[in-house]
Amino acid sequence: MIAASPCTRRVCGTISLVLALGLPVPAAAATAADTASEWSDGESWRTRIVSAVTAAGSRPTLPLGLQVALDDGWHIYWRSPGEAGLPPTLTVGPASENVASVEFVWPAPEQSVEQGQLVTRTYAGNVLIPIRLHVEEPGRPTTLDAGIDYQVCAQVCIPVRVDTLLHLPAGAASPSSHARIIAEAEARVPGPPQAAGFERLTAAFDGVRTVHITADSMFELDTSPEQIVALLEGPEGIFFRSDHATVSADGKTVAVVVDVLPPFDAEQLEGADLGVTLVTGSANAYRQLVLAAAPASTGGDLTLGVAFLLALLGGLILNLMPCVLPVLGIKIARLIDAAGQDRAVVSASFLATAAGIVASFGLLALLVAAVRAAGLTAGWGFQFQIPGFIAFVAVIVLLFAAVLAGICDIRLPIRVNRWFQAAGGDLKGHAGAFAEGAFATVLATPCTAPVVGTAVGFALTRGFGDIVLVFLGLGLGMAVPWLLVAVRPGLLAMLPRPGPWMGRLKLVLALMLLGTAIWLLSVLHSAAGVIPTAVAAGLSGLAVLAFAVRTAERIVPVVRGAGLASLVLAVLFPAMAGYTGPGDRMPASDPLWRPLNPAAVPHLAADQVLLVDVTADWCVTCVVNKRLVLDRPPIRNLLEVGDIVGLRGDWTLPDSDIAAYLATHQRLGVPFNAVYGPGLPEGEVLPELLTADAIIEAVQRAKRAKVR
Template sequence: MTLAFLRRPLKSLLLHASLAALLMLGAVPGQAEEVISPGATIRLLQGEADAQGMARFGLEIDLQPGWKTYWRTPGEGGFPAEIDTAASTNVTRATLLWPAPERQHFLGFETIGYGADVVLPIDVQLADPGAPARLDLQGAVYVCSDVCTRVEIAFAAEVTPGVTGPGDARIETFRARVPVAPAEAGLALGDAGILQTPEGPALRVVATGATAFGTPDLFVETDPPIAFGAPRLRFTDDRRRVEMIAPLTAPLPPGVALEGLLAGLTLVDGARAVMAEARLAALPAGDTGGFVAEAAGVGLLAMLATALLGGLILNLMPCVLPVLSLKLVSLARQGGAAPRAIRLGFLASAAGIVASFLVLASAMVGLKAAGAAVGWGIQFQQPVFLVLLVTLLTLFAVNLLGGFEIPLPRALADRLNGGRQGQGGSLAGHFATGAFATLLATPCSAPFLGTAVGFALAQGPAEIYLVFTALGLGLGLPYLLVAAFPGVAARLPRPGRWMLVLRRLLAVPLLLTAAWLLAVLAAQAGALTALLVALLMLALGLMLASRQSAVGRQRLASFSAVALAAAALLAPLAATAPPATPDAAPRAVAGLDWTHFDTTEITRRVAGGEVVFVEVTADWCITCKVNERVVLADATVRERLAAAGVAPMLADWTRPDPAITAYLQSFGRYGIPFTAVYGPAAPDGIVLPELLSRARVLEALDAAAGAGPQAAALISRQSRGSQP
C-alpha cells in the first residue's frame, strides 16, 4: 500500500504551500547529543540490543508548550519525521515505529500527530550481530505552532557486541504505545466497508472488545487523494461493540472508486492501540447490520431516559445547598398568588434551566469542533468564570439581605406578569433564577449523569443537544411539578415579614458558596488574586447595602471606601504576581500519602503486584469533597489505602490538565468525581460510582488484588461494561 501523503486534495495542498512558506530551516548539527530548535529539543536515545542483532533506539522529541509534531500520516497538513541511516556501518535496516497519535486542529484543518513529548522507537537490525556497529542517523523533524520549523538532525551511536543494556526506559514506555495486532489487545476489527449515508459514502468499521470501550478513534490510511475524517461512534449498551463511521474529507475525484481500496486502520482507545489492513467492499444498499438502528433507536432513547434520571437526581446532590436557597425564595414569593401566576413563574424557572443546558450544549459542541477538551464542570477550571460567579453570588446574597432591588420598568413588568406586577416577581426574574441554579449545579456529578454526559460528548451535535435537553428537564422537574400542581405554593401565606427573615437566612448558603469559590480561585490564580476579589466583593456589598438604610450609612460607606482602597493597592501586585504553579506534592486529602497521577506508573505498579487506587478530584467539585470527607477519611478505608502493597494516586483536575482529561475520556467519562482501582486481577481498572461508599471501595480493593468472595463477580461485571 502506497501512502504518498504529498498528493493531497486542493485544501491540503494549499495548507502545505502555506507551511512551506513559513518553514525556517534549522542548523545542521554535527552529530550532536541533542538538537535544539525554537519548538523542540530532539535527542537520540539508546536502548538495549539482543543476541540476534536487533538494537533499539529512540528519537525523543521534547516539545515546547503549544508546539506539535506529526504522525506517519499527518492528515490535512504537516510532514512526518524522516530518517536516513544509509551511512551506518554494519546496519542492514532501521525501522521507525509510530506510537498511537491524537487528532489536532489548526485554522480549520485537521492534522494527526502528537501534542506532547514523544519518543519514536527505532529498531536497528545489524548485519553481523557479533561485530561492532555504528548507527549514523540523519533526517528531519517537523514541529509547528503558529509557525512551522523543519529541524535537521544528525546523530551517531556505537553498538558494542555483547552489551545489551539496560538502555533508556523511555524507549520502552513509548514502544508500549505502538499499535499492535488486534488479537494482542483483545480487540477485533471487522465489517469494514463502504456505507452510503445521507452525506455521501463513508467508511464503516465495527470493533469488538473483551472490555468496554472508552472513546475510541479511528485513523484511516489510504492512497491519496482519498482521505477519511474523524468517525462518528455508536455503541451497544455494554460498550463492548462500537460502530465507527468515518466520512470522506473531500468529494471523490471523477473516476476514483472506493470499492477494492486497501486501507490501513489504526484504532486508538485510551491505552489500547491496534492496527490492521482491510480491503474495502461496498455494503448492500440500506445494510447497516442492524447496528445503526439499534444505537439510534433503543440506545439513544435509553440514554435520554438515563439523562432525565441523572438530572432529577442532581437535585439531591450536595451542590444544591445554594440552589435550594433560590428554589425556596422562588416558592415563598408565590405565596397567596393566583394559580396562573404560580404556574407561569415555575414554568419560567424550568425554561431558564433548560435554556442554560442548551447553552452548555452549544459550548460543548463548539469546543469539540475546535478540538478543545470538553467535560462536565470544566468552566470551574477558569479563574475568570470563578470571579464572575463570585460576583453573581454576592449580588444575589446582598439582594436577599435587602441591600438592593432592581425593579423592571412598569410596562415591561406588567407585560411579563400578565398585568399583575408584584405577584411573585417577573417572569424574567424566574427565568434568571433557573439559569443561575444550573450554573451552581454544574460542579456536581450524580449517578447516571456521568454516563449520559459521556455518551453525548462521544457523539455528534444532535445527540449532545438531545441529552443535555433531557438533563435540563430532569433538573427542572421539581419546578414543572409545582407548575402542574400550583396549589402547593398557593397554600403558603402571602409574603410578609416572615419572608424577610427567610430571605436573610437563605442568603447565608450563597455567601458560604462565594467564600468556597474564592478558595478555589486561590488554588488556581494565587491567594493574592482571591484576596483582591474578596475585597472588591466586600466593597460592592457594603456600597449596595448602604443605599437602603440611613442607619449606619456613613459607617458602611467608610468600610467600603477602605476595602476599595485596599483592593486598589493590591491590584498591581496581583497583576504582576507569577501564576500559581502545581504543588511539589499532591495536596492533602483524607490524611493519606498520595502519589502523583501517572498512567505509566499505574502500569508499572500493577505489573509489580501492587493495587493502585486512582482518585480524580478537584477543589471545585463538591461531590468529590463529600467522597473525601465521608468515605476516604473513614478509618477503615484509610487503613486499607495506607497498607503495604496499595498505592493511592491523586489526579487533581482543579486546573486544566490534558493528561487527566485524556484519562477520563479513555473511560468514556467527561466529569468528576471519578475513581478507579487497578491490581493484578484488574489491570484495566474497576470503575466505582460517582458517590462512593465504604463497602464499594473495600470490595473493589479486594477484587483488584484477587481476594474476597465477590472479586470474580465484580471483575466480570466490570468487563461487561455494566454500571458499577
C-alpha cells in the same frame, strides 16, 4: 521462516539499501563523493535533498532523502499528523529531467501532545525522510527540481517553502556519504507484519471509544512497554491517541490500548478501513485492515434512549446534591413570595424558572460541543477550570446573598423595564424566575449525581445531536419540581402563613449563599492564586456597598455605575491573570496517596490493588466522598496498612493526561473512582457517591487472581 533478532535486523536494515542497489560497499565512507543540494537555512532549521548514490547508475529508482536539521524544541510532522500540523510535500518543478515520479517513505514518528492536549505525530532533531525517485530512462542523467513545503513548529508553527535542485550525472552509482543515514531511516520505515517479525497484527473496536491492538511477535521484544505505541489512520476527521501498552511475560505478545478522541460517530469506525502502524523500536510494522468489533469494556450496551432516561433521572437527583443546596435558598424564597398570589401568576413564574433550567442546559450542551469540535477538552463541570468563570459565579452568588438579606437591590434601567412591559412581560417576575433557573444550573455542575456521569460520558463520545439531547434530558429532570408546582400551584397552600419568620428564614438563606461565595473564592484561589482572588473579593464587596446606597438620589446613578464597574473588574482581573498550566498548582499532599500517572496504572495493577481517585477542588461531590468515605475508616485503614495503594489525580485545572484517562472509562467528569488489581486489570469504576462497602467489595474482586 527464521526471524532475525532485533539487533541483527537493525544492522541488516542499515546495509539492505546498499545491497539492493547492487552497489559495492565502500571501504571508507570518506572516499565517497557527497551528493546533496545546497542547504536552505531558516530561523531554527535547515533543509536540503541528499542522495545515497553519487550517480544515476542503471536502476529505475534512485534513493534520496529530505534532510531537515531542527534546533531543540522544533519539530515537523508525519504523513498523518494527528490533530494539528501539516506533513511535508514535494512538487516536481519544470527544471526536472528524467523524473517520472517521486514519493516519500515515512519512518516511524513519535506521538506528541501539543498545547497540553492536541495529539500529533512528529519528528525532531536531525530528520531524514527517504525519497524514492522513479526515473523515466535508467542510465540517463537525472535532475530533480524540488519544491518542498512543510510546517515547522515549536510554540508557534511556521510554514516553510524550499526550492532546491539536485543533479545526478550518468555513470556508475557508488554509495555517497549520505548512504548510511538514508539506509538507517529506511530501516525505521514500518513494513508488513511478517517482514517485521510479527505473526499476527489485529485491531478491534469496543464500540465505545477504544481500539485494542494485538500483535504476536516471532521473537522476544527488547523494548519496554512505555516505548511502544500504535498509530492509527482511519476515517477523515477521526483522531486517535495511543494510551498504554502491555507485553506478555514471554515478551512475544503486545497489546496496545488506543483511545478514539471525541467527538466522533462510532458508526464511522465500525467496519472502517484502518491503517495500523505498530512502533516497538526494535521492530516497526504496518498493516491496512478492516476494523472489527469487540465487546465494549464499559457501557457497551448503553443506547441513546437509555442515556436520555438516565439523564432525566440524574437531573432529578441533582436537586438533592450538596452543591444545589444554596440554590434551595432561592427556591424557598420564591415559594414564600409566591404564597397567596394568583395561581396563573404562580404557574407562569415557575414555568419561567423551569425554562431557565432547560435553556441553560441546552446552552451548556452547545458550549461543550463547540469546545470539543475545536479539539479542546470539555466535560461535566469543565467551566469551573476557568478562573474568569469562577469569579463571575462568585460575584453573582454574593449579589444574590445581598439581595436576599435586604442589603441592596438591583434595578435595571427604566427604559429596559418600560420596553419589557410594553412587550407584555413582567421583568421582575418572569425574567427573575428565568435567571434563577439558569443560576441553579450553573451551581449544579460541580456536582455529579448518580447516573449523571454515565449519561454525560455516553453523550460526549457521540455526535452533536446526542450531546444536546442528553443535556436537555438533564435539564428536564432537574426542572421536574418546578414543573410540578407550575401544573399544581395549589401545592403552595401547604406552606405556613406569611409572618415574621419569613424575614428570618431569608436571612438564614442569605448566609447559605454567602458561604457558597466564600467557597467559590477558595476555588478561585486554587485556580488563579492569592492576588486575583483578593482583588475579586474586594471589588465584589465594593459593588455590594455601591448597590446598597439608597439616599441622595442625585449620586445614586454615579455610585451604582461604579458598583457595576467593580463587578466587571472583579471578573476580568482573574480571567486575565489566569494560570500558565497545571504545574503552577501545588495541591496539599496526603502521604497515603501517590500522584496518579495514568500510563503506569496497568503495570502497577499487575501485582497490587490500586484505588484511583480523580478529584477537583470545585467538585462538591468529591469533597463529600473524601470526608465521609476515603479519609475515614475502614478505607483509610486499608491505605495505612498497605492492603491497597491510593493514586490521586487532581483535575482542578485542565490536564490532558487525566482527561484522556477519564475518557478511556467513558467518563468526562469528576468524581471518578476505580479499583484495579490482578483480578481487575481493566479496572472497575465505582459509583459517583462512594460507600465503604462498594470499595471493599471491589478490592476483594481485585485480589482474587492474587490468591490463585
